[in-house]
Amino acid sequence: MLGESSAKYILKGRSRMAKTAVLYTPKYLNHDPGPTHPESPKRLEAVMEELNHSGLLEAGECSLIEPKRASIDDLKLVHEPDYIQLVEGYCASGGGLLDLGDTTVSPRSFETARLAVGGALEAVNLVMNKRFENAFALVRPPGHHAGPYYAMGFCLFNNIAIAATHLLKGLNTNRILIVDIDAHHGNATQEIFYDTNRVLYISLHQDPTEFPGTGFIDETGKGDGLGYTVNIPFPFRINDQAYLKAVNQIVVPIIQQYRPQIILVSLGFDGHYTDPIASLSLSASCYLETFSNMLNLASQFCTGKLVAVLEGGYSLDYIGKMAAAIVAKMAGVSYALRDKAPAVSGQVRKQAENVIKEVRTVQSSFWDL
Numbered sequence: 001m002l003g004e005s006s007a008k009y010i011l012k013g014r015s016r017m018a019k020t021a022v023l024y025t026p027k028y029l030n031h032d033p034g035p036t037h038p039e040s041p042k043r044l045e046a047v048m049e050e051l052n053h054s055g056l057l058e059a060g061e062c063s064l065i066e067p068k069r070a071s072i073d074d075l076k077l078v079h080e081p082d083y084i085q086l087v088e089g090y091c092a093s094g095g096g097l098l099d100l101g102d103t104t105v106s107p108r109s110f111e112t113a114r115l116a117v118g119g120a121l122e123a124v125n126l127v128m129n130k131r132f133e134n135a136f137a138l139v140r141p142p143g144h145h146a147g148p149y150y151a152m153g154f155c156l157f158n159n160i161a162i163a164a165t166h167l168l169k170g171l172n173t174n175r176i177l178i179v180d181i182d183a184h185h186g187n188a189t190q191e192i193f194y195d196t197n198r199v200l201y202i203s204l205h206q207d208p209t210e211f212p213g214t215g216f217i218d219e220t221g222k223g224d225g226l227g228y229t230v231n232i233p234f235p236f237r238i239n240d241q242a243y244l245k246a247v248n249q250i251v252v253p254i255i256q257q258y259r260p261q262i263i264l265v266s267l268g269f270d271g272h273y274t275d276p277i278a279s280l281s282l283s284a285s286c287y288l289e290t291f292s293n294m295l296n297l298a299s300q301f302c303t304g305k306l307v308a309v310l311e312g313g314y315s316l317d318y319i320g321k322m323a324a325a326i327v328a329k330m331a332g333v334s335y336a337l338r339d340k341a342p343a344v345s346g347q348v349r350k351q352a353e354n355v356i357k358e359v360r361t362v363q364s365s366f367w368d369l
């Protein structure tokens with residue numbers, strides 16, 4: 001059993017400071033949305049298999065840490081008590097469909113989702129307490145579509161939003177950056193922080209018209225939060241060139257001006273060209289370059305403090321390799337991954353150029369671009 005073999009690496013205590021914490025428990029496999037559901041336990045099995053196979057967890061720069069489950073009070077940082085009870089009740093009565101779409105729960109999903117929140121919380125605590133420079137919460141179910149009173153898009157509780165809200169309670173934490181590089185817009189994360197300037201939310205995603213219906217260029221925040229939401233909605237099937245241009249011309253300069261105290265990354269791998277449910281055509285190399293930018297910015301502004309929280313990514317052929325490459329990048333060790341995205345049509349390239357131009361125009365009222 002993979003879960004058991006990976007458990008041997010889980011540390012109860014450490015004798016030596018490693019750079020990167022990987023938060024994981026085999027209990028994350030207990031959430032079972034059904035045999036044909038894309039958000040399958042096989043995703044994390046593939047990740048752990050590659051982490052074990054590559055030897056990254058034995059390299060000395062990474063520590064695998066088993067998180068505790070979040071308390072109900074932790075969930076209430078973002079979610080309504082009635083909604084929390086609803087999820088618990090559904091699971092206790094055997095599970096079923098939690099929304100009008102495809103967010104399904106099984107008897108053990110409530111506990112698993114609490115452990116996912118616990119993974120994100122422990123990741124930020126380990127980094128803020130300087131026990132690790134950075135951390136990757138390898139959790140499921142994912143979180144960025146789950147709002148205060150609703151489940152959506154395979155997400156039950158908003159792991160990264162709860163972690164950010166927990167950080168906001170700390171003294172002197174006033175500039176938290178969330179960069180969302182899942183293929184889909186993080187509708188709920190945006191909603192939760194839409195009216196605050198204490199969290200800057202930047203999302204690069206595919207055309208959100210069909211799902212989730214938010215994430216358009218003119219959604220820029222409100223009240224104190226005006227200018228602290230940045231949406232870059234790409235046309236379907238764009239590949240690396242346009243994506244990295246947006247990262248370099250929009251995302252990086254805005255982050256440099258915001259000067260975050262910690263960088264949180266909603267890390268979904270479903271932008272990869274092999275993903276079976278999303279519609280971008282990015283290569284693994286594009287993900288790594290984007291992520292390297294975030295690590296560099298974290299070094300520049302917040303002594304390296306960066307926490308990645310797993311969101312989507314449904315290509316079982318690639319999720320393991322991509323997650324391992326990210327862990328290696330975080331820990332500063334080598335991991336070979338060669339990958340090239342398919343070519344993109346001239347029309348899509350042109351549409352992407354227009355999106356970048358329009359985002360720059362809109363965001364120029366808030367940032368020097």
Ligand SMILES: [Zn+2]
Nearest residue numbers: 182183184312
């Ligand atoms: Zn996604």
